[in-house]
Amino acid sequence: MPSPDLNVLVVDDTIVYRKILSEVLESLEGVQLIGTASQGRLALARMEQTPADLVLLDVEMPEMDGLETLGHLRRRWPDTDVVMISGTNMSSAEITVQALEQGALDFIRKPEGADPEASRQELRDKLRPLIRHIGTRRNMRAPAAPRPAPLPPPPPPVLAKPPLGRIEVVGIGVSTGGPNALAELIPLLPADFPVPILVVQHMPPTFTASLAEHLDRRSHLRVCEAQEGEPIQTGSVYIAPGGKHMVVRRHEMGGGNGCQRIIGINENPPENSCRPSVDVLFRSMAAQYDKGIAAVIMTGMGNDGCEGVRTLKRRGCHCLTQSAETCVVYGMPMAVDEAGLSDEQIPLPLLAQRLVRLVREGGIP
Known part of the structure; x- marks a missing residue:
């Protein structure tokens, strides 16, 4: 006992x-x-x-x-x-x-x-x-017992329905256990990953800059701590700065050249006791992208990101959640799973492979 x-x-x-x-x-x-x-x-x-x-x-x-x-x-x-x-x-x-x-x-x-x-x-x-x-x-931990040999990982999920449209952006929300999980995900993404990635990792100031530098050294993609007014570009991973919210904004180019999506940084009040907040980022993505959004909710305590995913679903978002057995803390993904908002629960070792396939083949209706 x-x-x-x-x-x-x-x-x-x-x-x-x-x-x-x-x-x-x-x-x-x-x-x-x-x-x-x-x-x-x-x-x-x-x-x-x-x-x-x-x-x-x-x-x-x-x-x-x-x-x-x-x-x-x-x-x-x-x-x-x-x-x-x-x-x-x-x-x-x-x-x-x-x-x-x-x-x-x-x-x-x-x-x-x-x-x-x-x-x-x-x-x-x-x-x-x-x-x-x-x-x-x-x-909840079971009494110690001999463990059977681990089974080989299952094959990647097969798309059950034909692709619908092109993914334009990926949003990731993660908290406790996140640095280790991101270190397993981001370096496995190829240099030609075709869309930008926006990440909220719950961390205070200073720490997100170190996290971005660590990931950048190990990754094929450019990984940076996001800056106010920075253009959102393919081939880059933007990590919300600690202690501040990150949002997506539109910038009119002038001269009839249309508009460009850029990073916005603010110090509005915390949401879900978090700043940066996943919900804040996801709401802004829903406002600035008409469709073609993939959301990923990974290990973490609490439920930040759940309402954001709900909002993104109105834009046809496809949502991946990290599977319970591979989470350090199955809190944030559980909130999305239990709300019926997750399209797929993916083990962490398979998440990069699934994400690459998703953005290259398109979303699922």
Whole structure:
């Protein structure tokens, strides 16, 4: 019978922050703080004594930093979830994105405000849904048993109906588990992928720039953090900047040359507690594209993107959702699936292949 409490280990080289995190965790229901450690080697020794369900792991530490410690944790305790504790500078953002690509569940930023209680509340608001999700997943986990050999992946789905029109743009919404999922999807898309891709990954400022740089280095397509007024062009993947909404706008070219679709960036209020928000992007796509839209909803907590997909459906959108068994968190895709808005549920390893086929063969009525 699983323990009702989630055993949590805090690893941070700053004594003040270890204390703050410990106090926050002890104020949350369903959490048992089993200890703290000031650096990676001590954390691994503590895990040998009492393995944790969740490790909150500082990114930058002396002797053994967060990235190296994460590697040991993933190899030796693969069922333990790791959430990175990151600063807000570019160095921390760069390492954090690497950690997410290497299997960290998510990250939290160290609050910068001068109000201690406001900082504690910010941490509570971030940790509460993560802990709820980890606890639920742990309690649903079946007792350990020998696993059968994995079956080979199924073939790509066959189009059941004749193609209808040409896909002009792809919109992707993703959250928790997203950097790793995007790193598996975007680099597999070919250099001649025939339409632009607009991505909302729930992240704060600074981190999306690092994510874009990481993906750009590994991809055939150009991957960038989107900029205000930037033309939307084939061969590019545009990632919404952290902390801001991304939308599609039309720009009149003048001289009878028609109009061009461009990126718009704004700081309007969050939607679904998110900024950037998938719903905001998808609504703008519905307003600026008459048809030919593909939407992809991938791993993440919450339901951001569901209402956006509903709006896109009025434009004949074809929607792919990441299959439940390949999601880190089956939240955003589940909302779309349960609303009856998904046309296909695709395993992550097959998603790039399916997307290429979809845009080359057209949408499905």
